[in-house]
Amino acid sequence: MNKRPYLDTMPDENGYFGKFGGAYLPPELEKPFQEIKDAYMRLSKSHHYISELRKIRKHYQGRPTPLYHAKNLSDFIGGGQIYLKREDLNHTGAHKLNHCMAEGLLAKYLGKKKLIAETGAGQHGVALATAAAYFGLECEIHMGEVDIQKEYPNVVRMQILGAKVVPATHGLKTLKEAVDSAFEAYIKDTDTQMFAIGSVVGPHPFPLMVRDFQSIVGIEAKEQFHEMTGNLPDVVAACVGGGSNAMGIFSGFIDDAVDLYGVEPMGKSDKVGDHSASLTYGKEGVMHGFNSIMLTDENGEPAPVHSIASGIDYPSIGPEHAYLSSIGRTKIGTCNDEDAVDAFFKLSQHEGIIPALESAHAVSFAMKYAKQNPHKSILVNLSGRGDKDIDFVVENYSIPTK
Structure with a gap:
């Protein structure tokens, strides 16, 4: 019997890679993250979603x-x-647009009006602002105050693309604090917003x-x-x-x-x-x-x-x-x-x-x-x-x- 490819076996249905992963969420976020998971598991098998994403990859990216x-x-x-x-x-x-366009398409299928996210160097923020412009969505990017000064050209790009850039002013004022700030803003409205995490981190299914x-x-x-x-x-x-x-x-x-x-x-x-x-x-x-x-x-x-x-x-x-x-x-x-x-x-x-x-x-x-x-x-x-x-x-x- 042939061994199943690794990508077909990991993570498990609860989002664990061995003992790592999972979804450790406050109660108010359990439902919206389950909504994202259910939508992704369904759409990842959908010819219409896949074909539209492939068209975007080729003709836009x-x-x-x-x-x-x-x-x-x-x-x-x-x-x-x-x-x-x-x-x-x-x-x-950068590589970031690969998942941002897919996340934007997912948000569109879910009927969301706004994308919200964190960014460090600003590449995820620029890519998500690009996706939001493409799909006709609002966009809010949280970024550490230190990184805003360090990566200012990307801040300007986000703003030109129509995104609102929110500075994270607590702690070290870098990427971790930007994630904290974005989560706090997302919790206030999970109905019309979709959190679009910028890496292979965060709760399952991200x-x-x-x-x-x-x-x-x-x-x-x-x-x-x-x-x-x-x-x-x-x-x-x-x-x-x-x-x-x-x-x-x-x-x-x-x-x-x-x-x-x-x-x-x-x-x-x-x-x-x-x-x-x-x-x-x-x-x-x-x-x-x-x-x-x-x-x-x-x-x-x-x-x-x-x-x-x-x-x-x-x-x-x-x-x-x-x-x-x-x-x-x-x-x-x-x-x-x-x-x-x-x-x-x-x-x-x-x-x-x-x-x-x-x-x-x-x-x-x-x-x-x-x-x-x-x-x-x-x-x-x-x-x-x-x-x-x-x-x-x-x-x-x-x-x-x-």
Whole structure:
């Protein structure tokens, strides 16, 4: 008897990947999240929903995005061969639109009038504002005050697209606080609003839904890589915060003999508050409605976190990532702020591709891996472009000469 594919077996009907996941919700949110789950489970089998989403992918988003052999960078490193899945060329400049268009379509089917969400680096916010404009919905994005200043170009893009940007002014004023703020606003009106979570985190069914919506990345990449080389890559790598871009590309290779590396942000040091490396330093705990691995302080509360990349400075990680790491299917890579900036400039100057600082973490890991493994191929999910980061980088770092 053939073994069922992994994606058909995980999560279970209650949203658990092993012991991770689930839906830890206050009573007032149980019904609306059940509504979202029921609608998704029904529509994911619907020809009309699927065909409409495929049409959007092709004619609006510009999919498939290309796979690119980074020959110049590979030659510069002098080691293994580096390939890039160019999600930076997806409309709006990142992988986020893959699930935002699907969530917007789901909201439309549910008869909702408004999309509400959190954002860190602003890419999810821009993508959701884009989806809202496309589907004729209102949009409200909650964003940490620190991130609003750091990623201001994306704030302007959201506003131009018609979204209301709400600053989160409590705590560290970054991604966790933005999630808190968005949940509080959503609870006030679950009838006309739909919460559109921006990663493979949150209560069930969002880790499942976002993974499924992002799986198009892995499906395309696997076919493209085989067409280019006749083989599969030896390694697939992606940055992880919540982990949507990583689960997207990992899902295409999950049942294959391919090493999967989630690259965590080591920030400034290994001290609490200086990094966002949840799998490396965290422990089991519940936050934002799901059980996973999270960084905690001495009181067991979510710890302060840091990364130069606003989209991955989150004190927990998607429950599926926690599960896959616990069973040894995925491996952990790390990259600190300085190495991410170095990769940002190296890819820009050797390939003419300016990456998002989030994606630069995976590029940095790939550069080191390729140097140490000259006979291997490594595929990186280049999850976003760096337009949003240029001002921050040049204000804080000197541009190196080539």
